[in-house]
Amino acid sequence: MADALAAAGTAMFDDVLMAQKLPSDVVQRFNECLISGAPTPEEDQKVIADAMFAWARELGAVDFAHWFFPLRGGGGAVGGMLGAFKRDTLIDLDFKSAYVTKPMKACLPHERLFQGETDGSSFPNGGLRVTHSAAAFTTWDRSSPPFVMDKCLYIPCAFVTHFGKCIDEKTPLLRSMDAVKLYGLRLLKALGIGTDAQTMHSYLGWEQEFFVISADHFKARPDLVNCGRTLFGTLPTRHQQGDLNYFQPIPGKVQELLDTVQAEMLKIGCPMAVKHNEVAPGQHEMSPVFRTANVSCDSNVCFMEVMNREAAKLGLQVLFHEKPFAGINGSGKHANWSVGTDTGFNFFYPGKTEDGAKLYVTAIACLAYGLAQYNEMVRCTVAHAGNDHRLGAQEAPPAIISLYPGQGFEAFVESICAGGDLLGYKAEKKKQETGCSAAMHIEANVEDRNRTAPFPFCGNRFEFRAVGSSQNCCLPIMVCNAVMSAGMAHLAGLVEGGMSHRDAVAQVFKENKHVIFTGNGYSAEWPVEAAKRGLPNLNTTPKAVANWNTEKNKQLFDTLKIYTAEETEARQEVMYENYISCLCCEVETMVQMTEKGILPACAQDLDRFKGMDKLAGSRKTTYEAIADQLEKLKAVYLAKPTALADEATYLCDKVKPEMVALRAAVDKAEAMMDSRVFLGVGAEMGPHWG
Ligand code: ADP
Numbered sequence: 124m125a126d127a128l129a130a131a132g133t134a135m136f137d138d139v140l141m142a143q144k145l146p147s148d149v150v151q152r153f154n155e156c157l158i159s160g161a162p163t164p165e166e167d168q169k170v171i172a173d174a175m176f177a178w179a180r181e182l183g184a185v186d187f188a189h190w191f192f193p194l195r196g197g198g199g200a201v202g203g204m205l206g207a208f209k210r211d212t213l214i215d216l217d218f219k220s221a222y223v224t225k226p227m228k229a230c231l232p233h234e235r236l237f238q239g240e241t242d243g244s245s246f247p248n249g250g251l252r253v254t255h256s257a258a259a260f261t262t263w264d265r266s267s268p269p270f271v272m273d274k275c276l277y278i279p280c281a282f283v284t285h286f287g288k289c290i291d292e293k294t295p296l297l298r299s300m301d302a303v304k305l306y307g308l309r310l311l312k313a314l315g316i317g318t319d320a321q322t323m324h325s326y327l328g329w330e331q332e333f334f335v336i337s338a339d340h341f342k343a344r345p346d347l348v349n350c351g352r353t354l355f356g357t358l359p360t361r362h363q364q365g366d367l368n369y370f371q372p373i374p375g376k377v378q379e380l381l382d383t384v385q386a387e388m389l390k391i392g393c394p395m396a397v398k399h400n401e402v403a404p405g406q407h408e409m410s411p412v413f414r415t416a417n418v419s420c421d422s423n424v425c426f427m428e429v430m431n432r433e434a435a436k437l438g439l440q441v442l443f444h445e446k447p448f449a450g451i452n453g454s455g456k457h458a459n460w461s462v463g464t465d466t467g468f469n470f471f472y473p474g475k476t477e478d479g480a481k482l483y484v485t486a487i488a489c490l491a492y493g494l495a496q497y498n499e500m501v502r503c504t505v506a507h508a509g510n511d512h513r514l515g516a517q518e519a520p521p522a523i524i525s526l527y528p529g530q531g532f533e534a535f536v537e538s539i540c541a542g543g544d545l546l547g548y549k550a551e552k553k554k555q556e557t558g559c560s561a562a563m564h565i566e567a568n569v570e571d572r573n574r575t576a577p578f579p580f581c582g583n584r585f586e587f588r589a590v591g592s593s594q595n596c597c598l599p600i601m602v603c604n605a606v607m608s609a610g611m612a613h614l615a616g617l618v619e620g621g622m623s624h625r626d627a628v629a630q631v632f633k634e635n636k637h638v639i640f641t642g643n644g645y646s647a648e649w650p651v652e653a654a655k656r657g658l659p660n661l662n663t664t665p666k667a668v669a670n671w672n673t674e675k676n677k678q679l680f681d682t683l684k685i686y687t688a689e690e691t692e693a694r695q696e697v698m699y700e701n702y703i704s705c706l707c708c709e710v711e712t713m714v715q716m717t718e719k720g721i722l723p724a725c726a727q728d729l730d731r732f733k734g735m736d737k738l739a740g741s742r743k744t745t746y747e748a749i750a751d752q753l754e755k756l757k758a759v760y761l762a763k764p765t766a767l768a769d770e771a772t773y774l775c776d777k778v779k780p781e782m783v784a785l786r787a788a789v790d791k792a793e794a795m796m797d798s799r800v801f802l803g804v805g806a807e808m809g810p811h812w813g
C-alpha cells in the first residue's frame with residue numbers, strides 16, 4: 124500500500140494545495156468569505172480558476188463537471204443514491220483572437236468554475252420547477268474541495284432554482300451548517316465559554332454497509348436489477364447462523380475491490396479508516412476518517428460511485444439496498460455526527476476542563492430538546508421504502524427516536540433535575556482487569572455501547588444508527604444540525620433571559636428527558652413504554668412522512684433559514700413520490716417475474732410428475748396457490764388511489780401484505796421444485812461467498 128499512501132490527497136484541491144498554488148492573500152480572502160458567506164471577489168475567482176485549471180491538467184483532466192445531489196428521494200436504490208453531473212469540456216474557442224476561425228484553447232473560465240446552469244424540471248423537485256419554468260443553477264460549495272477523477276475535474280455543488288429554492292440534498296445541509304455556526308456561537312457567548320471561537324463546524328463519519336455479489340448472478344435477477352432487493356427466494360440452509368461471518372477474513376476478490384476503492388478514495392482526499400466483513404454472508408463495511416459534514420457527505424456519494432465502477436471491472440456487483448435479502452441482516456449507514464468550534468471544542472466530548480465538562484452537559488441538553496421537540500422530523504429523515512424492511516426489525520434501531528447518552532449520564536441528568544451541580548459527571552475511563560497476566564488491563568469507555576438505540580453516545584460523538592445504506596447522508600445530518608440548533612437557540616435564550624446556566628440546563632432536561640432511554644430498544648416493552656412517554660412510533664414511511672410538514676417543523680426550518688415553507692412541502696412531495704415509485708416498481712416486477720418465470724417453471728415441474736400423484740405430493744396445490752395469490756395482488760394493486768398520501772398509505776397497508784403473501788407462496792414452491800428448474804428461473808442464489 125506504500126504507493127496508495129504516497130498518493131494521499133494528491134487529486135484533491137484542498138487547503139494544502141491552495142496554499143501551494145495560490146497567493147496567500149487570495150487564500151486568506153477565500154477563507155474569510157467562507158466564514159462570512161460573502162462572495163469571492165471576481166479577481167480572486169480568476170486566479171483560483173486558473174490555478175485549479177493548471178493543476179487539473181497536470182493530473183490529466185480533459186473535462187470538468189458540476190457535481191450535485193438532486194432530490195432523488197430517500198434510499199432503496201440498487202447502486203446507492205449517486206451524484207449527478209454533466210461533463211463539460213475544458214476546451215473553448217479564443218474569441219479574442221484575430222483569426223476568423225477562432226483557435227481553440229484549453230481553459231477553465233472562472234464563471235464556469237463558480238456557477239453552472241441547467242434544466243431543473245427533469246430532476247425531482249416537488250413542484251418547485253415545472254417544464255415551462257425550468258431553469259436551475261449549480262454553484263460551487265466552496266467548502267468542499269474539487270477533485271480529479273476519471274480525467275474529470277469534479278466541482279461539488281449546491282443546486283437551486285432560478286429563484287434560489289433548493290432542489291437538492293446539499294443546499295439544506297449547508298444552510299444547517301450555517302445554523303449550527305450561528306446558534307452554537309450564540310450559546311457559547313451566552314455561557315461565556317470558548318468565546319474566542321470564530322466559527323463552528325458539524326462533522327460526519329459514515330459507516331457504509333453493503334453486499335457484494337457476482338455480477339452474473341445479479342443480472343440474472345430482474346428483482347435485483349429493478350429494485351435492488353430480492354422479491355422472492357427462500358433462505359439458503361446456511362446463512363448467518365452464529366454470526367460466523369462477522370470480522371472474518373474478507374474473500375479474495377472482494378478484498379481486491381475494497382483495496383482498490385480505498386486507494387482511489389485516498390487520492391481524492393478521503394482516507395478510508397476501516398474495512399471488514401459484516402454479519403450476513405456477502406456483507407461488508409467500510410468507513411472513512413470523519414470530516415466536516417458536507418465534505419463527508421460528498422465523499423460518501425463518491426464512495427458509492429467508485430465502488431460501482433470498480434466492482435464492474437471485477438465482475439462483481441455491489442448492493443447498497445437496505446435489505447437485499449429477506450431473512451438475513453440488512454445494511455445501514457451509521458452516521459457519526461458531532462459539532463464543535465474552530466478552536467477545537469467538541470460539544471460532545473466530556474473533556475478534561477471544567478468548561479469542557481459544562482459544555483458537554485449543556486450540549487446533551489440541547490440535543491435532548493431537539494430530539495424530543497422535533498422527534499417526527501428526525502424520524503422522517505430515515506423514512507423510505509428500503510429502510511421500512513430494517514427499522515424495528517431487531518437488527519437496526521426501532522422506528523422510535525430516542526437518545527442514549529449512557530446509563531451513568533442518565534443518572535446524572537436526574538441529579539441535575541433534582542438541583543445538582545453541572546460538574547458532577549465523572550468522565551474518566553474505567554480500568555478493568557482482563558484476568559490474565561499476558562494481556563494488560565483495559566481502559567473501558569465512560570459509557571457502554573448501546574446498539575439498539577437510534578442515537579447512542581460514542582465517546583466523542585453521537586451515532587445516528589437508523590440511516591439507510593443507500594441514502595445520501597445530507598438529509599439526516601441536516602436535521603441533526605437543525606434540531607441541535609433549535610436546542611442551542613432555546614437554551615441560549617433562557618440564559619440570555621437571566622436564568623443561570625445550571626437552572627437552564629436543568630429546565631431543558633426536565634422538559635425533555637422523556638426522550639432519553641438507555642434500555643434495550645429491541646425489547647417488546649420499549650414501544651409500550653415509549654407510548655407512555657408520548658414518543659411517536661412511526662413504523663412505516665407513509666406514517667412518518669405525513670408528519671414532515673407540520674406547522675411546527677415548517678416554523679423551525681424557516682426560523683433556521685434551512686427551508687422555506689414551500690421547500691418543506693416540496694421535500695414531502697418528493698418523499699411520497701419516491702416511496703410510491705419504489706413500491707410500484709416492486710409490484711410490477713413481482714407480477715412479471717411470476718407470470719413469465721415462476722408460473723411456467725411450476726407448470727414444467729408439475730409436468731415431470733404427470734401420472735405420479737403420490738410423488739407430486741402437494742405440488743399442485745402449492746403451485747396453484749401462487750396463481751391465486753398473483754391474481755389477488757393484481758386486483759388490489761389495480762384499485763390504488765391516486766392522491767399522493769393516499770396512494771403511499773394504500774401501497775403500504777394494502778398492497779405490501781399481498782406482496783409478502785405472494786413471496787411466501789413462491790418461496791414455498793421453490794423449496795420443493797426440481798433444482799434444475801428453479802435455477803433456470805433464477806431463484807435465490809445467495810450472496811457472493813468469496
Ligand atoms: P464503530 O466502532 O462504531 O464501528 P468505526 O470505527 O467503524 O466505528 O467508525 C466510526 C466513525 O466515526 C469513523 O468514520 C470515525 O472517523 C468517525 N468519528 C470519530 N470521531 C468523530 C467525531 N468527533 N465526529 C464525527 N465522526 C467521528
Ligand code: MG
Binds near residue numbers: 330
Ligand atoms: Mg462499525
